Amino acid sequence: MIAMLHVEIRKLNGSLALLLAILAPALPGFLAALSLISTDRAPQWGSIFTGFVLPIWSFFLLPMVVAAFTTLVGQIEYRARGWDHLLALPIARWRLFLAKAIVVLAVSAMMTMLVLLFTWVGALIGGAISGYTPLGTLPWAKLGRTVSLLLAGTTMLIVIQLWAALRFASFVMPLVVGIGGTLVAMAVAMTRTDQAGWFPWVLPLKILTAPDPAHYAMLGGIGGLILLIVMIGDLSRHDFR
Known part of the structure; x- marks a missing residue:
């Protein structure tokens, strides 16, 4: 498994997927x-x-x-018929998909x-330019808990x-899934309904706003593990030709 993980990581080297994974997180910092540059107080x-960046990001x-990112990862194999070589290897299919x-x-x-x-970094730069450096200390404990719940809830x-x-x-299908899920989450946020707390794209919002976000994180984490098992089973039987 370690060797397969190493191979999957090497596939990302020099790819658009890796470039996206590095550059996209810089947008919240920007x-x-x-x-900070446009503010009139620190x-x-x-x-x-917790009040600005994490809500926008999550x-x-x-x-x-x-x-x-997942679309680009999938296209790595679909370009030049990479599945033909990968699935011909004497390795159990489920191990390949688990590594991915x-x-x-x-x-x-x-x-x-x-x-x-x-x-x-962005807040420090913006504060240095405007003269309004952020006050207080970084809330490490709160950030750590919130990020941990987000990582579990987005699984x-x-x-x-x-x-x-x-x-x-086709790259269209995963993009449609992502855009559609995000639009549904935005509709839920605007209508403030409590009837869609189970929806995967709504879970990050619930984790950030609910009084008790732990069960939303558990739902996303446990549901993600169950879907992962189902996904591996489905892809292991799928004909990629």
């Missing part, structure tokens, strides 16, 4: 810098992360970036970590996107 560090940017899923989940977690880093969303990207040769 927005944080712009916010904000608290906590409000920058509710809108993360689902869209994951949709694009582990790498995608790990990169998705890395992107959220990069968001925190770029936000910190189901990521698995669905990866499933669509690997199942269909």
Whole structure:
């Protein structure tokens, strides 16, 4: 399994998928810098992360970036008929798809970590330009808990996107899934309904706004693991020709 993980990571080297995974998390940091440059008072560090950046990232940017990232990962194999070589190897199919899923989940977690880093850098730069450096200390405990819940809660969303990207040769289907899911989440947010808390694209919003977000994170995590097993079983039987 270690060797297969290494191979999957090497496939990302020099790819558009890796470029997206590095550059996309910089956008919240850029927005944080712009916010500090245009402000007329110094904000608290906590409000920058938990009140501004994480909601934007988890509710809108993360689902869209994951949709694009998984699509690019899937296209790596579909270009030049890569599945023909990969599935001809004397390796159990389920191990191949599990390795892909582990790498995608790990990169998705890395992107959220990069968001925190770029936000910190962007806020410092913006504060230095405007003269309003953020006040207080970084809320490490709150950030750690929130990010941990987000990583668990977005598992189901990521698995669905990866499933669509690997199942269909066309890049259109996973993008439609991602855009459609995000639009539904936006509709839920605007109507403020409580009837769609189970929807994978709504879970990040619930994790950030609900009084008790732990069960939403558990729903996304456990649901994601169940879907991962189903996905691996389906793809192992799928004819990629």
